[in-house]
Amino acid sequence: MPEPGLSPLQSSLPTAAAHFGAHVLARAAAPTETAGSAGVAALATAAAATAAAMAPPAATAPAAVTxxxxxxxxxxxxxxxxxxxxxxxxxxxxxxxxxxxxREDAPPLPEPPTPGAPEEGRPIPxxxxxxxPEPDPVRVDEVSRRIKSWALDEVQLYPDDWEGEFDGFSVGRYMVACHPDAPTVEHLMLATRLMVAENAVDDCYCEDHGGSPIGLGGRLLLAHTALDPLHTTREYQPSWAESLHEDAPRRAYRSAMEYFVDQSTPSQADRFRHDMARLHLGYLAEAAWAETDHMPEVWEYLAMRQFNNFRPCPTITDTVGxxxxxxxxxxxxxxxxxxxxxxxxxxxxxxxxxxxxxxxxxxxxxxxxxxxxxxxxxxxxxxxxxxxxxxxxxxxxxxxxxxxxxxxxxxxxxxxxxxxxxxxxxxxxxxxxxxxxxxxxxxxx
CATH class of the missing domain: 1.10.600.10 (Farnesyl Diphosphate Synthase)
Incomplete structure (x- = not known):
């Protein structure tokens, strides 16, 4: 039985706006914006405008320090x-x-490996x-146990001969290291299920396990409806709902998103859907280049990687927290x-x-x-x-x-x-x- 989590989240906007507004408005007469901080100044302006209407009348700004x-x-x-x-x-x-x-400086760079010495576990020079710090081993073991049970029993994610590869991914250690402030194991599981589901889509649709650029757009579109539900007529709704169980990636997306929506606010869920659409757009760009045998310029590649990247993972750090x-x-x-x-x-x-x-x-x-x-x-x-x-x-x-x-x-x-x-x-x-x-x-x- 899953351990009880926190109660459903409530928006912290009124409190945040009040705190931030008190600080910003108190400094408005003597702005200290410097060159290069236009984006930060825009954030301050927007938050101050919201706070002006929401902050308590007696709010005062704390004393500033350098x-x-x-x-x-x-x-x-x-x-x-x-x-x-x-x-x-x-x-x-x-x-x-x-x-x-x-830290102001990078840590000391590791020495180059000596000839014949194993490189396992070494950082890139x-x-x-x-x-x-090493992630909490108790949490790692529990997350690893739960995610494997979910993959096998709830979504039938992989056949028996993929078990070693699943274990070798070490997703429990990954997520505990990335979210040490998660209040419960179930909060960690929100990120872990989504990570495993995203990896299944990448492997099965794009790369290692039968993936191909041919027809990728159609597969990704249907998978995305497991995250961003289809709103259609009563006649066609059952066919769509049934399709979410047709392959492992869609089963994983559907289940992981259901857990996430249950513990997140509507704005957090919509934020995640947006970043997953970005991810899928990046997949499609890389697939298009593969189909046309195009070698992108370096800046083009970096543009693709801004979409086909890990962004959906740190995006949910507050939900997991x-x-x-x-x-x-x-x-x-x-x-x-x-x-x-x-x-x-x-x-x-x-x-x-x-x-x-x-x-x-x-x-x-x-x-x-x-x-x-x-x-x-x-x-x-x-x-x-x-x-x-x-x-x-x-x-x-x-x-x-x-x-x-x-x-x-x-x-x-x-x-x-x-x-x-x-x-x-x-x-x-x-x-x-x-x-x-x-x-x-x-x-x-």
Missing amino acids: APDVVAAPVTAPPVPDLGRILRGPTGLGTAALSLAR GLYYHPV GYELPADLHAQPAMQRVLALAGNATTIVNDLYSYMKELAGPGKHLNLPVVIADREGVSDREGYLKAVEVHNDLMRDFEAEAAALAAACPVPTVQRFLRGVAVWVDGNHYWHQTNTYRYSLPDFW
Whole structure:
């Protein structure tokens, strides 16, 4: 029996607007916006307008202090009350991974592997990342047990000969590392089911297990209706409902989304559907290039990867955490830029760690190192090392933008959401680095 979760979430917009409005309106007479912070200023303006109508009359702004130098970044954020405490996040045993106060410099780079030494579990030399604590083994075991039971008993996701591959994915360890603040195991399961369902669609429709670019659009469209239900006539509704059980990807999408909708707010569910539509659009672009044998320019590839990427995963960090980032704050350009950069950086991590796995597959699999080597006329090694630099640039931009937004918007849910996205980014790298069942490093150092 599933453990009881939290009560259905309620929107935190009125409280968030009041807190944020008190701060912003108190500073309106002496704005401190600096060059490069237009997106953050837009967020402040929008939230202030909402707060003006909703804040209590007696609301007063707390005294401002100077913000610490969170990251080395070209964007200078305005001072915020007690920002250091906010960015440091919670304290105490097991909370180290929840801090948004990112290190100013990358951790020391690992030494290149010595000849003949095993590379399993080693981070990519030169990659900018942050180590995370080992995920809670009790939660890992419980999530792993529950997700396998769901896959086998509820959605009949895979045949017996795929069991080793399912276990090797280590999805329980993945999700616990990415969501250490989830209040219950059932909250973790929301993300875990969706991750497994997304992977099933990718494998079965696009890649490893019978996937093909031919006809992909039709398959994805029908699968997407498991997330975004069809509203049609009574005559045709039963046929659509029956179709959701016809193959494993649709069964997985339907079931995972039902669990998610049950625990999320309507705006959170609609946000997730939107990001899944982005993901499916990216799948279609890559499939179109495969059908026409098109090698994209590097910038074209990066544009595709902004859609075909991990963004739906950190998007739901508040749902998994048991709270809500209000829809209007999530939709602001500054927050959208942070999410886009996080999704782009984590997806290039996948390109880098899966490089050898994809080379071993049939055909020519597009990833950033391959595209750079082809389009810029460099060796495979140079293409790979350039891709590491691209990732590092994206990571530093993500951290700078997140720090600037945290400084400008001291709303508790914004602070927590930004911390959650940062932790997801680090947990994603941890899983790729340590999943030696799937990944190994090239011999480029």
